[in-house]
Amino acid sequence: xxxxxxxxxxxxxxxxxxxxxxxxxxxxxxxxxxxxxxxxxxxxxxxxxxxxxxxxxxxxxxxxxxxxxxxxxxxxxxxxxxxxxxxxxxxxxxxxxxxxxxxxxxxxxxxxxxxxxxxxxxxxxxxxxxxxxxxxxxxxxxxxxxxxxxxxxxxxxxxxxxxxxxxxxxxxxxxxxxxxxxxxxxxxxxxxxxxxxxxxxxxxxxxxxxxxxxxxxxxxxxxxxxxxxxxxxxxxxxxxxxxxxxxxxxxxxxxxxxxxxxxxxxxxxxxxxxxxxxxxxxxxxxxxxxxxxxxxxxxxxxxxxxxxxxxxxxxxxxxxxxxxxxxxxxxxxxxxxxxxxxxxxxxxxxxxxxxxxxxxxxxxxxxxxxxxxxxxxxxxxxxxxxxxxxxxxxxxxxxxxxxxxxxxxxxxxxxxxxxxxxxxxxxxxxxxxxxxxxxxxxxxxxxxxxxxxxxxxxxxxxxxxxxxxxxxxxxxxxxxxxxxxxxxxxxxxxxxxxxxxxxxxxxxxxxxxxxxxxxxxxxxxxxxxxxxxxxxxxxxxxxxxxxxxxxxxxxxxxxxxxxxxxxxxxxxxxxxxxxxxxxxxxxxxxxxxxxxxxxxxxxxxxxxxxxxxxxxxxxxxxxxxxxxxxxxxxxxxxxxxxxxxxxxxxxxxxxxxxxxxxxxxxxxxxxxxxxxxxxxxxxxxxxxxxxxxxxxxxxxxxxxxxxxxxxxxxxxxxxxxxxxxxxxxxxxxxxxxxxxxxxxxxxxxxxxxxxxxxxxxxxxxxxxxxxxxxxxxxxxxxxxxxxxxxxxxxxxxxxxxxxxxxxxxxxxxxxxxxxxxxxxxxxxxxxxxxxxxxxxxxxxxxxxxxxxxxxxxxxxxxxxxxxxxxxxxxxxxxxxxxxxxxxxxxxxxxxxxxxxxxxxxxxxxxxxxxxxxxxxxxx
Numbered sequence: 001x002x003x004x005x006x007x008x009x010x011x012x013x014x015x016x017x018x019x020x021x022x023x024x025x026x027x028x029x030x031x032x033x034x035x036x037x038x039x040x041x042x043x044x045x046x047x048x049x050x051x052x053x054x055x056x057x058x059x060x061x062x063x064x065x066x067x068x069x070x071x072x073x074x075x076x077x078x079x080x081x082x083x084x085x086x087x088x089x090x091x092x093x094x095x096x097x098x099x100x101x102x103x104x105x106x107x108x109x110x111x112x113x114x115x116x117x118x119x120x121x122x123x124x125x126x127x128x129x130x131x132x133x134x135x136x137x138x139x140x141x142x143x144x145x146x147x148x149x150x151x152x153x154x155x156x157x158x159x160x161x162x163x164x165x166x167x168x169x170x171x172x173x174x175x176x177x178x179x180x181x182x183x184x185x186x187x188x189x190x191x192x193x194x195x196x197x198x199x200x201x202x203x204x205x206x207x208x209x210x211x212x213x214x215x216x217x218x219x220x221x222x223x224x225x226x227x228x229x230x231x232x233x234x235x236x237x238x239x240x241x242x243x244x245x246x247x248x249x250x251x252x253x254x255x256x257x258x259x260x261x262x263x264x265x266x267x268x269x270x271x272x273x274x275x276x277x278x279x280x281x282x283x284x285x286x287x288x289x290x291x292x293x294x295x296x297x298x299x300x301x302x303x304x305x306x307x308x309x310x311x312x313x314x315x316x317x318x319x320x321x322x323x324x325x326x327x328x329x330x331x332x333x334x335x336x337x338x339x340x341x342x343x344x345x346x347x348x349x350x351x352x353x354x355x356x357x358x359x360x361x362x363x364x365x366x367x368x369x370x371x372x373x374x375x376x377x378x379x380x381x382x383x384x385x386x387x388x389x390x391x392x393x394x395x396x397x398x399x400x401x402x403x404x405x406x407x408x409x410x411x412x413x414x415x416x417x418x419x420x421x422x423x424x425x426x427x428x429x430x431x432x433x434x435x436x437x438x439x440x441x442x443x444x445x446x447x448x449x450x451x452x453x454x455x456x457x458x459x460x461x462x463x464x465x466x467x468x469x470x471x472x473x474x475x476x477x478x479x480x481x482x483x484x485x486x487x488x489x490x491x492x493x494x495x496x497x498x499x500x501x502x503x504x505x506x507x508x509x510x511x512x513x514x515x516x517x518x519x520x521x522x523x524x525x526x527x528x529x530x531x532x533x534x535x536x537x538x539x540x541x542x543x544x545x546x547x548x549x550x551x552x553x554x555x556x557x558x559x560x561x562x563x564x565x566x567x568x569x570x571x572x573x574x575x576x577x578x579x580x581x582x583x584x585x586x587x588x589x590x591x592x593x594x595x596x597x598x599x600x601x602x603x604x605x606x607x608x609x610x611x612x613x614x615x616x617x618x619x620x621x622x623x624x625x626x627x628x629x630x631x632x633x634x635x636x637x638x639x640x641x642x643x644x645x646x647x648x649x650x651x652x653x654x655x656x657x658x659x660x661x662x663x664x665x666x667x668x669x670x671x672x673x674x675x676x677x678x679x680x681x682x683x684x685x686x687x688x689x690x691x692x693x694x695x696x697x698x699x700x701x702x703x704x705x706x707x708x709x710x711x712x713x714x715x716x717x718x719x720x721x722x723x724x725x726x727x728x729x730x731x732x733x734x735x736x737x738x739x740x741x742x743x744x745x746x747x748x749x750x751x752x753x754x755x756x757x758x759x760x761x762x763x764x765x766x767x768x769x770x771x772x773x774x775x776x777x778x779x780x781x782x783x784x785x786x787x788x789x790x791x792x793x794x795x796x797x798x799x800x801x802x803x804x805x806x807x808x809x810x811x812x813x814x815x816x817x818x819x820x821x822x823x824x825x826x827x828x829x830x831x832x833x834x835x836x837x838x839x840x841x842x843x844x845x846x847x848x849x850x851x852x853x854x855x856x857x858x859x860x861x862x863x864x865x866x867x868x869x870x871x872x873x874x875x876x877x878x879x880x881x882x883x884x885x886x887x888x889x890x891x892x893x894x895x896x897x898x899x900x901x902x903x904x905x906x907x908x909x910x911x912x913x914x915x916x917x918x919x920x921x922x923x
Contacts, residue, residue, distance in 0.1 A: 017053035083162030119150035125173035247446035349383035375408025424761035433780035457733035505552030560601035810867035
């Protein structure tokens with residue numbers, strides 16, 4: 001793990017050196033560094049903190065002493081660098097990256113700040129963002145050199161802050177000190193203006209931006225200073241610069257004619273160029289006195305960033321204004337003003353949904369063109385489909401307001417679960433109805449030109465063997481059998497699930513664990529204490545079985561070493577928890593076998609045949625073409641990490657300089673700047689030659705240099721097959737599926753047949769003619785609207801007037817009463833009983849980020865068994881409110897004593913009162 005830690009520290013060098021002041025972790029320096037290195041670092045800090053931090057990091061990366069990494073993290077935490085410490089430990093600099101924009105603003109208005117504040121007064125209102133040492137330094141400098149110097153020192157401290165709330169706390173402190181001149185500049189209502197040059201150099205920014213032309217602008221959005229005729233003349237040259245190919249013009253024909261259209265064309269054919277052309281043509285053709293507005297939507301943040309950058313770069317040559325809305329910044333942005341002042345808005349669909357819900361955007365009719373990138377997602381409860389249901393309700397309703405034109409872009413519409421041609425046709429018709437599409441546009445007249453520019457990689461399959469003898473799997477399976485026997489000694493778990501043939505190391509075994517744990521939750525016995533003991537023990541046994549099952553899967557796909565590392569990490573966490581008698585026995589079982597497992601990994605005959613195949617493919621491809629660029633797709637982040645480490649540690653492949661490209665999630669992932677850095681390195685002539693990627697790279701992201709796609713046990717549906725295959729865009733590209741599973745090979749062949757069926761179904765729908773297609777989609781829409789109306793007309797079921805006790809889902813100890821639960825902002829549930837805090841314990845949250853009016857603070861655990869109950873959060877003026885998740889508890893009816901498992905709040909059998917600040921204050 002140490003080498004991986006060092007690689008990560010190198011990757012995050014810029015963030016670390018911009019925050020860390022080495023003198024603040026003096027104890028670590030004197031413990032792990034030589035006196036000479038320590039003296040050089042500390043003396044250099046007097047001249048430049050950045051250079052001092054860079055030298056510190058260089059020395060840190062040279063350390064080989066055991067325990068240095070943990071000691072470094074501990075020292076950061078002790079020195080108050082909690083944000084930096086958590087970012088490094090969690091391998092996620094998302095929150096740190098968000099601090100860059102407010103720091104840029106502070107730097108930009110520094111002269112106004114230092115001239116208008118009294119630093120010694122301000123720091124007294126900043127208790128959480130400044131260290132006592134920093135406050136002392138600010139006061140000393142202010143006394144010796146005056147307020148301006150003290151203010152500069154304060155700003156220097158803020159520029160190196162790793163606290164998420166530093167900007168808000170600074171602004172509030174200024175308000176309390178009546179520093180109105182500065183407060184106005186820092187107001188969240190102020191709009192930041194950037195030049196085109198700034199935007200071009202920071203195209204991956206996650207912030208909302210506004211761009212203004214040099215001319216004065218009237219606040220009346222229906223009449224701009226430049227007439228539509230003048231705009232058309234001004235913008236025509238830019239439109240010509242797009243230089244569309246004939247097949248791209250063909251794809252746009254129906255849209256230009258005003259039809260709602262799905263454009264279905266291969267990856268790499270330039271659908272985004274077509275979208276730019278469509279957008280500009282739409283704006284240019286606006287009738288006199290009418291201001292048209294275009295919305296372009298992307299389903300993921302990385303694709304949003306890429307497309308926003310393209311729209312900005314193109315439209316900066318025109319008089320049309322482009323803005324972007326994405327991420328947390330959208331919640332506090334002046335959305336209505338942005339929409340009024342811009343012609344094109346690029347955003348993610350969830351942002352648009354949120355703005356429609358809270359009325360910051362009054363209606364979809366405000367826009368004149370909606371473009372759905374990757375529109376095949378317009379199904380079920382995807383935000384695209386929710387938006388289109390709103391659209392169709394407006395279309396079929398009595399309102400007379402005009403509706404925007406709809407355009408969908410995709411490389412593959414898919415066929416859903418269709419098993420016949422008729423099913424496939426019906427699926428395509430359903431997608432058309434969902435998008436209100438009057439036509440499907442494909443390349444028909446200019447196929448030869450399309451084939452000239454778009455390269456479809458050749459698809460190959462390498463069906464590999466598995467290890468002939470898997471001693472790791474044998475030992476782990478024996479251990480799992482022992483653990484099952486221990487569980488049966490406590491209770492007959494065979495009666496808790498009907499799943500049969502549950503082999504170890506399979507998804508079916510994971511399903512068995514889930515079912516057993518569900519039954520454990522509602523297991524009732526006459527002796528309540530015995531019931532609690534048994535339930536807790538069964539949860540412990542099944543959780544350990546789950547981890548061993550995971551380890552078998554990792555071992556099957558990667559190295560035995562990776563599986564052992566996974567188990568070691570799990571048991572280290574177990575030791576830091578409650579660590580009861582059962583857990584001690586299970587830990588001893590693992591420790592007894594660990595050395596034997598490590599010896600298996602060291603045996604050359606234990607090498608995974610799938611990895612041998614990957615090595616063979618890569619050596620051959622890079623021998624034939626040293627400039628090869630490869631994307632290696634894997635199913636999980638854990639496997640991505642394991643394969644990257646294997647590539648780095650494999651002497652024959654280390655020259656590839658592998659990097660990971662991961663998405664973002666609640667707990668892990670890559671920040672947008674890191675994603676951009678990795679992609680930039682991959683696209684360059686030097687640097688990374690192979691990306692190990694999860695599904696974040698299979699849709700939308702343009703990596704034109706890629707000429708080898710490896711699918712490592714990576715088989716999804718027909719859409720995913722087409723999308724991943726299309727990542728290989730260079731000429732003579734290859735796409736290779738590597739699998740040891742016969743069912744994966746058969747599934748992939750099945751997808752080829754579905755792809756052929758999809759194209760035939762699209763052709764069938766096109767041959768219906770527009771009038772017949774419109775009639776069919778109208779019928780589908782009317783029928784679905786009637787179904788929704790029937791569901792909506794059923795009165796809400798009145799919840800019975802019952803009272804329940806919430807018991808810990810693991811140990812079944814009493815937690816709280818249902819009467820003491822209150823709901824905040826429709827979806828967050830807290831407990832107002834003061835005695836509740838006696839039944840839970842807390843520990844710092846690994847991701848204490850803010851959302852809406854909440855600031856995550858700590859994780860909430862059962863005091864008895866350490867079961868995860870939720871979090872504590874600051875809400876407005878209330879500190880550390882317990883926010884519980886219902887799936888962590890069992891409901892027990894106070895009257896009947898019947899126990900009920902509930903996984904969602906909407907299914908609870910009792911009513912919940914609204915949170916009342918007055919009630920809380922009285923308590």
